[in-house]
Amino acid sequence: DGGITQSPKYLFRKEGQNVTLSCEQNLNHDAMYWYRQDPGQGLRLIYYSQIVNDFQKGDIAEGYSVSREKKESFPLTVTSAQKNPTAFYLCASTSGGNTEAFFGQGTRLTVV
Amino acid sequence: DAKTTQPPSMDCAEGRAANLPCNHSTISGNEYVYWYRQIHSQGPQYIIHGLKNNETNEMASLIITEDRKSSTLILPHATLRDTAVYYCIVRVANRAAGNKLTFGGGTRVLVKP
Numbered sequence: 001d002g003g004i005t006q007s008p009k010y011l012f013r014k015e016g017q018n019v020t021l022s023c024e025q026n027l028n029h030d031a032m033y034w035y036r037q038d039p040g041q042g043l044r045l046i047y048y049s050q051i052v053n054d055f056q057k058g059d060i061a062e063g064y065s066v067s068r069e070k071k072e073s074f075p076l077t078v079t080s081a082q083k084n085p086t087a088f089y090l091c092a093s094t095s096g097g098n099t100e101a102f103f104g105q106g107t108r109l110t111v112v
Numbered sequence: 113d114a115k116t117t118q119p120p121s122m123d124c125a126e127g128r129a130a131n132l133p134c135n136h137s138t139i140s141g142n143e144y145v146y147w148y149r150q151i152h153s154q155g156p157q158y159i160i161h162g163l164k165n166n167e168t169n170e171m172a173s174l175i176i177t178e179d180r181k182s183s184t185l186i187l188p189h190a191t192l193r194d195t196a197v198y199y200c201i202v203r204v205a206n207r208a209a210g211n212k213l214t215f216g217g218g219t220r221v222l223v224k225p
Contacts, residue, residue, distance in 0.1 A: 031213075033213055035215070041217070042197075042199065042215050042216055042217040042218050043156070043199075043215040044215075045212070045214055045215075048212060048213070056212075058212075058214075059214070090156070092155075092156075092213065094213065100146065100158035100161065101148075101156075101158065101213055102158070103156050103157070104155050105154060105155050106153070106155055108153075
């Protein structure tokens, strides 16, 4: 079955360490997105990518980095420069045009 | 992308229709209205979308006003499993516009028995 997979579901890291969150899709979608969600809040866009080897900053890109070397993969690195990295991170993809976005089940990152 | 405004929360009785409003007064002619919902600690789920005509699927109905400045998502017979946060977004869905997908705060819907 086609879908979008985020791993791991829960992740713990020490403060000051970089950490990379995985997002893989086998839907042949062109566009992929990363969002951050804090408790009781909506989704805020971190980065998005329309095609391979291209990506744009969203509304809260500081302290994060991404790459898009393959169509299927859009990993997000939370760097030590991110002041408050503990959050729920969601990845999404869409084929563009008049189609809906599909979401992964999220990664809950806790930095201690 | 145009911004949307939704009430932060609403309650609904089980078995009754739930009508969720959304204002998008700055929507442009080529922007679609999309609705998603997010059940606690899961990824958002697509519900329905439309441009200017009313739409219906197995989950819900979408009513868009003639001037397209607002819309209403209707859950015809709410169940306890419909308790979730519902997001209304508008977007231009093409590569030239960047395919940007931006969410607001949503409406937290609580279905009560």
